[in-house]
Amino acid sequence: MALWLAVTTQAETYERLLDPLAERGIEVTPLQPSERTFDLSDPALPEVDVGFVYPSRLMEGGVVDAALSIPWVNGREAILRSRNKAAVLARLSQAGVPVPETTMVSNPLDDEAVAAAAERFDPPVVVKPNSTTRGTGVAKVSDLDSLLGVTDYLDLVQDYRATGDRSYLLQEYLPDARDYRVMVLDGEYVGAVERRLPTDARERGQWKHNVHRGAEAKGVDLDPELRELAERAADVLEIDYLGVDLLVTEDRAVVNETNARPTIDSATKYEDGFWDDLTALLRDTAAE
The missing domain is CATH 3.40.50 (Rossmann fold)
Incomplete structure (x- = not known):
C-alpha cells in the first residue's frame, strides 16, 4: 500500500x-x-x-x-527541543553526556557581568546565538573589547520586543578539533561525515566547519565509541531523526550541537x- x-x-x-x-x-x-x-x-x-x-x-x-x-x-516538540542549543547542552550534561564548557547569557546583562562570565574560559571564547543554524552569528573573540563588541550587536538585535530568543552562549574554543556530523535514525547510528575547511580557507582565517560556510563533508567510518556517543545524545533528547555534531580532540569528544532538520546527504555517506x-x-x- x-x-x-x-x-x-x-x-x-x-x-x-x-x-x-x-x-x-x-x-x-x-x-x-x-x-x-x-x-x-x-x-x-x-x-x-x-x-x-x-x-x-x-x-x-x-x-x-x-x-x-x-x-x-x-514533530513540533522535537524541533523546539533541538533548536534551543542551551537546553540541549543542559539536558545532555545532566545525563552524563560530555559537552563543551558553556555559559548561557540571558539579555539584558551589563558588561561587567558578561566579562565575569567570560573569565572562566581561556581565550579565545566562542560567542554563539542560542537558536540560529548554519553557523550564523557565531564569532570567536580573543579579548574583552572584541567580546563586548559582539555582545553589543546581539543587544541591538535582541532588544526588539518581537524577538523570542534573547539569549546567547559563551563557549570554550577547542583548537584543532575534528568536526563530525553524525546521523542517528530511530536510535541507531546510520552514517557520518567529517566536515573540514579547505586549506586556502583556513589560511584566510576561517574556522567554522559548516558546509554552508564552505566546508567539505566527506563520509567517514566513525569509531564505535563516537557512534555510541551520538546515539546517547539522540536517546536523551528523544528525537527520532537527528544530526549530532561532535567535536573530537586528542583527549576528548563532546556533543557540540544537534539538528532535528538535518540535510540528507548523498547515499555514499550512509x-x-x-x-x-x-x-x-x-x-x-x-x-x-
Whole structure:
C-alpha cells in the first residue's frame, strides 16, 4: 500500500528522498510552508499520510499542522527541543553526556557581568546565538573589547520586543578539533561525515566547519565509541531523526550541537540499510 509523505525540508533533501522511497512504496510530495500565502479556510495542501519534518517556522507550521492533522517524523516538540542549543547542552550534561564548557547569557546583562562570565574560559571564547543554524552569528573573540563588541550587536538585535530568543552562549574554543556530523535514525547510528575547511580557507582565517560556510563533508567510518556517543545524545533528547555534531580532540569528544532538520546527504555517506530503516520509521510514524 502506497504511503504519501509531505516533505518540508530543503531542495537537496527532497530530491534525494524521491527515488529510494518510491522504490519502497512511499510517494514523496513537496510541501512549501513559507514564503507563500494561505487561505486559512482552504489552505489547498496536498492529501498526505505523514510529514517529514515539522516546518522550521512555527507560525506557518501551526497552519500546516491544523490543515493536515498528520503525524510527523520530528514533530513540533522535537524541533523546539533541538533548536534551543542551551537546553540541549543542559539536558545532555545532566545525563552524563560530555559537552563543551558553556555559559548561557540571558539579555539584558551589563558588561561587567558578561566579562565575569567570560573569565572562566581561556581565550579565545566562542560567542554563539542560542537558536540560529548554519553557523550564523557565531564569532570567536580573543579579548574583552572584541567580546563586548559582539555582545553589543546581539543587544541591538535582541532588544526588539518581537524577538523570542534573547539569549546567547559563551563557549570554550577547542583548537584543532575534528568536526563530525553524525546521523542517528530511530536510535541507531546510520552514517557520518567529517566536515573540514579547505586549506586556502583556513589560511584566510576561517574556522567554522559548516558546509554552508564552505566546508567539505566527506563520509567517514566513525569509531564505535563516537557512534555510541551520538546515539546517547539522540536517546536523551528523544528525537527520532537527528544530526549530532561532535567535536573530537586528542583527549576528548563532546556533543557540540544537534539538528532535528538535518540535510540528507548523498547515499555514499550512509550505512547499508539506511533507506529501509527510514521507510520503517515513516510507516511506523504514519500508523501512530
